[in-house]
Amino acid sequence: MAELTLVQAVNAALAQAMEEDERVLVLGEDVGVDGGVFRATDGLLDRFGPTRVFDTPLAETVVAGAAIGLAAQGFRPVAEIQFMGFMYSTLDQMISHAARLRWRTRGRLTCPMVLRAPYGGGIRAIEHHSESTEALFAQIPGLRVVIPSAPNRAYGLLLNAIRCPDPVVFLEPKRIYRTIREEVALGTAVAPLDSCFVLNEGRDLTLVSWGASVIETMAVAETLSRDGIGAEVIDVGTLRPLDSATILRSVEKTGRCVIVHEAARTGGFGGEIAARLADEGLLFLQAPVKRVTGYDTVIPLPRLEHHYLPSTDRILTAAREVLAFE
Amino acid sequence: MTRVATFEVHYTRLIDRDGRPTQPLPPLAEDRDAMVEMYRAMVLTRTFDTRAIALQRTGRLGTYASSLGQEAIAVGVGVAMTPADVLLPYARDHGAQLLRGVTLTELFLFWGGDERGSNFATPRQDFPVTVPIATHLPHAAGAAMAFKLRGERRAAVCLCGDGATSKGDFYEGLNLAGVWQVPAVFVVCNNAWAISMPRAAQTAAETLAQKAFAAGMSCEQVDGNDVVAVRIAMEAALTRARAGEGPHLIEAITYRLADHTTADDASRYRDDEVVGAHWEDDPIKRIKAYLVDQMDWSKEEEEAVIAACSVEVEAAAEAYLAIPPQPVEAIFDFMYETLPTDLAAQRDALLKEVTRRG
Structure with missing residues (x-):
């Protein structure tokens, strides 16, 4: 057990997933040395090295698109988009490919990836940094859309999202990234997907x-x-x-x-x-x-x-x- | 002022439109079996193309994208790859797909509107045809990164058209491949047309190849109607990529002799005479002339190849037409690994409706 904030729980779930499955990779803008703009990936580069954690160029389409290529090749990429407002350029990749690769090939290729992003308002940010457009993704057959609301569920849901063989859009409510602390049972994923x-x-x-x-x-x-x-x-x-x-x-x-x-x-x-x-x-x-x-x-x-x-x-x-x- | 960088794009043609060598040829061009294999693959591709259009015109195939005139690119790419490589094709790469082991029946199934046409029995890791333009270049960068991470000597091969080079995805994919130095080879099939848009209206860049320079990637132009030039360029690029020497881009220059698809009427935007002149550059005519002039290709051999391709395509067309559609519940298959409850309810409702209708 550890007392964690929501963003620490995300970090702990990433670390746990990487620990238990070497196919799990973390990629995105500034996720490496910087540890992510909200520090969700803090320490992962040091712990798992540059063959598991990669910084990408500043290009959201290719963050999602490269994750699809990696996933189709058997990796389990967890890609970060820094803010939901910058996910719109991933929509084509997520709708046209991530959501459909299994269906289109009758199960021959699959896309077990997670696309994470902080979402929602209330942090006094400039424009485009407070979006809450989860319904865009929830409309898409083939995607899973998961949104935690507390550290414990963030940990369990993210761990299950990474283990899930389907593509998952994982939206993190950044307004409460650091406002709540909660006991989190590390190593177990008690929060199942598919249930309220x-x-x-x-x-x-x-x-x-x-x-x-x-x-x-x-x-x-x-x-x-x-x-x-x-x-x-x-x-x-x-x-x-x-x-x-x-x-x-x-x-x-x-x-x-x-x-x-x-x-x-x-x-x-x-x-x-x-x-x-x-x-x-x-x-x-x-x-x-x-x-x-x-x-x-x-x-x-x-x-x-x-x-x-x-x-x-x-x-x-x-x-x-x-x-x-x- | 100081010059900080210079770039050059080289163009290669080994065999001219009349089948004559333009320079000393590589050993490949002396290998009769290899040359015949490529010729046959090009003829097979065109025979498939002709049959596919005929099936579409008679309502037995869906909208179809012809590869007429660019068979040398697909075949040159396909023969250069090894089974361990991964192909990420666009819609006119039937010839490459066939060489990878995708069956003619699977190609007919795909273009006939059946998802099973992308469930290839043989190249299990090859990507299906990507319809949204250039969206697969990022996948190629990702797949190639997978090979690099695992230390495998494999390469991802990604083809697209000239119009694709205008898209952001094209550049984002190249840029990532460049910065990560992944084993990927990109082939731009410059067939001069993106539906009604001529190459000159697509970009002011002198070449499409040079777009690779912006991604820190080497590049070249080849005559895309010269199958030997395409293959030699591909083999070299693949060898370097697999050895960890980074990605490469080949702009293969050809001409789209057909309409954009069977749903298009190219006479609305280009003159038949212009198209007619490009038949002089027909890649099949060229390699055949080479075989006849340089390798004593006989009339009997020619007839045997034509007949064998016809028989093969005809058998595949018949096999395709005999395959019944998937059961209706297949709509719901493979959306998720496990069918969610609400989707199961929709499937059951559909099955009930189908049963009620009888």
């Missing part, structure tokens, strides 16, 4: 979230509990493939649901969850499903971004509306 995490049990309301917004969502559950209201909190963890069964089971019990995410509302992944509730859980619902999300705007620069990110106030207001609905 029920963080708090409750009978009155289901709150569904992922990434950094889980923190505010948990705070709202705590506030509600002081009023005797039991809010069940679900951290989606893996958006794709989605474990909708856990969400449906919860809503069957509570009848009410609020979905919280940082990304813009329209086309956001919350819409998919709401659609599945409408499709498979309509008769459980006692109130409309509400979404608390970023607005359908560009995420503002630091002076206004706190108005954009789902706050505890906005989540609480939505929760009370849904609870009051008759």
Whole structure:
């Protein structure tokens, strides 16, 4: 056991994966000597050497593309993109190739790679450094999209993502990279892919979230509990493939649901969850499903971004509306 | 002012359009079996091409990209590679794929719209045809890096067209290969056209080869209609790459004698007379003239090769046409290693629908 922050847990998971499987490689911009712009790869070059950890030229397309070539050749590359806002030039590689190599060749070639990036707002960054566009990747058949929200789950999910034979997009909520410390059981990967995490049990309301917004969502559950209201909190963890069964089971019990995410509302992944509730859980619902999300705007620069990110106030207001609905 | 760097691009042609040597030829050109093997491979490629277009025109094959006129590049590349190398082809490399061991039936299956056409029985590690232009150059850099990391004497061979050299992926792939000094050989098949865009409208660069200089990579031009020149250049580049001497780029100059694909009508943007003049440079005519002039290639031998290629292609076409489509649930196969629950539900719904329709 060790007490780690989320970014330390990412680092520990990378080290563990490299330790247990020599096919695991780390590549990306500044991941070597510098240890990554957020220090997620700190110490890996010293420990595993230049044949396992490579700095790449400043070119995101080829970071993803070279990882595909390495993966097709039997390596297990973990490629870092420094910020989600710079992942857009990897979309062609991820959509056209990583997601399809197994399918296109009927299993002859596979692409067991992980594309990691810090994502989300709230760190007072300049433009393009606060993006939360996970739904772009979650739309793509063949990709897995995984988002941890705490050190322990970050460790387990990343270890499982690296072991996974499918390509995984792993998005790390950088706002909480260093705000929480948690005991992490090293060497074991207890957080499975493909399943949501029920963080708090409750009978009155289901709150569904992922990434950094889980923190505010948990705070709202705590506030509600002081009023005797039991809010069940679900951290989606893996958006794709989605474990909708856990969400449906919860809503069957509570009848009410609020979905919280940082990304813009329209086309956001919350819409998919709401659609599945409408499709498979309509008769459980006692109130409309509400979404608390970023607005359908560009995420503002630091002076206004706190108005954009789902706050505890906005989540609480939505929760009370849904609870009051008759 | 101080000169800090100079670059030169050299062009090689060994056999002219009439089959005559332009200079003393390498021993390969004295090896009758090797020359006949290449000639046969080019004829087989063209026979496949003709049959594929006929099948497409009669609704039995999908949209097809012809390799008419550039058989010497694919064959020169294919014969130069060893089985351990890995090919990353673009859409006009049928000849190279055949030499790698991809079967004619697999090629028909691929162009016929069946994923199984990319599940090659033989070159298990070769990449499938890459459709999005130039997106596979980064894969070549990665695959070649894999060989380097494992200390294997293998090379990745990646082909693309002239239009591909305008894309960012092209340069990013070359640049990474250069900086990592990986065993990769890039071949730009400059057939003068990217659909309707002539080479001159693609770039102001004097040569496409010189783009390699920006990546710190050696390069050259060869006559892409001279199979001997292509092969010799490839063999040298592969030998250096496998020995750890870094990547190389070959610009092979040829001409697209066919439409871009069977969905294209090139008469909208280029004159038939211009295309007609390029038939004088036909790579098959050239090697045949060499065989006849230099190696006593007989009419009987010629007829035997033509007949054998026809029989082979016909048998493969029939085999392809006899292969039933995959079962409908194959849509869901291989998306993930293990089918996720929500996808299993979609598959079951499709199967139910198919059963209901009968």
